[in-house]
Amino acid sequence: MRPRKVCVCNQISEEEILxxxxxxxxxxxxxxxxxxxxxxxxxxxxxxxxxxAKELKVSKE
Known part of the structure; x- marks a missing residue:
């Protein structure tokens, strides 16, 4: 499965953000x-x- 692009302009994937x-x-x-x-x-x-927000919440638990 191809990574989901969060930023289409700069081709940045959700995985790169994470x-x-x-x-x-x-x-x-x-x-x-x-x-x-x-x-x-x-x-x-x-x-x-x-x-x-989701990642920071998960990291703090």
Whole structure:
């Protein structure tokens, strides 16, 4: 199965976002700086924030 692209403009996958979060990038700005996601049109920012919230919640439990 092909990885789901969260950021179509920059071809950033959900797995790339998750890896970045697991490497300590715990804000949208840090994820943008690290991956380039949401630096094009910005449409994916809400999807990225949902992934971030879910991953941080899982990590803290």
């Amino acid at each position: 890896t970045s979060i697991r490497n300590g990038n715990d804000t949208l700005q840090k994820l943008m700086d690290d991956t380039g996601a949401s630096t094009g049109c910005g449409t994916c920012s809400n999807a990225i924030l949902k992934i971030l």
